[in-house]
Amino acid sequence: MRRARKYRKYHKPDAKYQSTVVTRFVNYLMESGKKSVAQGVIYDAFDIIKEKAKEEPLPIFERALENAAPQLEVVTTRVGGANYQVPREVRDDRRFILAARWMIEAARSVKGKPMAVKIAEEIMAAAKNEGNAVKKKINTHRMAEANRAFAHFARSSAPRH
Numbered sequence: 001m002r003r004a005r006k007y008r009k010y011h012k013p014d015a016k017y018q019s020t021v022v023t024r025f026v027n028y029l030m031e032s033g034k035k036s037v038a039q040g041v042i043y044d045a046f047d048i049i050k051e052k053a054k055e056e057p058l059p060i061f062e063r064a065l066e067n068a069a070p071q072l073e074v075v076t077t078r079v080g081g082a083n084y085q086v087p088r089e090v091r092d093d094r095r096f097i098l099a100a101r102w103m104i105e106a107a108r109s110v111k112g113k114p115m116a117v118k119i120a121e122e123i124m125a126a127a128k129n130e131g132n133a134v135k136k137k138i139n140t141h142r143m144a145e146a147n148r149a150f151a152h153f154a155r156s157s158a159p160r161h
Contacts, residue, residue, distance in 0.1 A: 016043060017058050021065065021096075028100045029119075044116035049124060057123075064126035068133040069099035072144035077153050086153045087144035099133065106132035 014022045022042065030038035046057035053060055074085040090098065103126060107118040125131025 014039070017046075019058060021062065022058070024096065025061075025065075025100050028097075029104055041115045041119060044114075045120040045123065048117060048120035052120070053124065060127045061123055064103065064123045064133075065096065065099045067129050068103055068126045068131075068137055069095040070137045070140045071095075073098075073140055074143050074147055075154075077150075077155070079153050084150040084153050085143065085147040086150050087147050088154055099137075102133040102136045103131075106136075 011020045011023045011027075013020050014026065016022075026035065026038045026042050029041060046061070049057040049060055070090050072087050073090050075088050077084050077086045103119070103122050107115065107122045109132070110118045110121075122131055122133060126133050
C-alpha cells in the first residue's frame with residue numbers, strides 16, 4: 001500500500017513585512033481563528049522591539065527563531081519490549097514549528113503583561129541566546145546527547161519486512 005501524499009502549504013507573505021515567516025508565526029499565535037488579533041500582537045511586539053533595540057525587528061526575529069530552533073530531538077522507539085529515547089535530526093520545517101511553539105509557550109507562561117510585550121521580550125531574549133525557548137532547546141539537545149548510545153535504533157528510510 002502506498003503512503004499518503006504529503007501536501008505542502010504555501011503561505012502568503014504578511015502585509016507589513018512581506019515575510020512568510022511572520023505569517024506562519026502569526027498563524028501559530030492565533031487563537032480561535034482571530035488572525036487580525038494575532039497580527040496586531042505581532043506588529044505591536046515588533047514596534048516594541050524596534051523601540052528598545054533601535055534596529056529593524058525582522059532580522060532580530062529571524063535570529064531569535066534560529067537560536068530557539070533545535071538541531072536534534074529525541075523520538076521514543078519501541079525495540080524488543082523496551083522503549084528507547086532515540087536521538088534524531090530535526091527537519092527544517094519542524095525546526096521552525098518547534099522554535100515558534102516554544103517561544104509562544106514561553107510568552108504565554110508569563111503573567112501580568114500584555115501579550116505583545118511578552119512576545120517582544122521573548123524574541124529579544126532568544127535573539128541574545130537566552131530566555132525560556134532557548135533553555136528548552138538546550139534541554140532537548142542535552143537529552144539527545146545523553147541518549148546518543150541508542151542512535152543505532154534510529155529507523156532508516158528503507159521499509160523492513
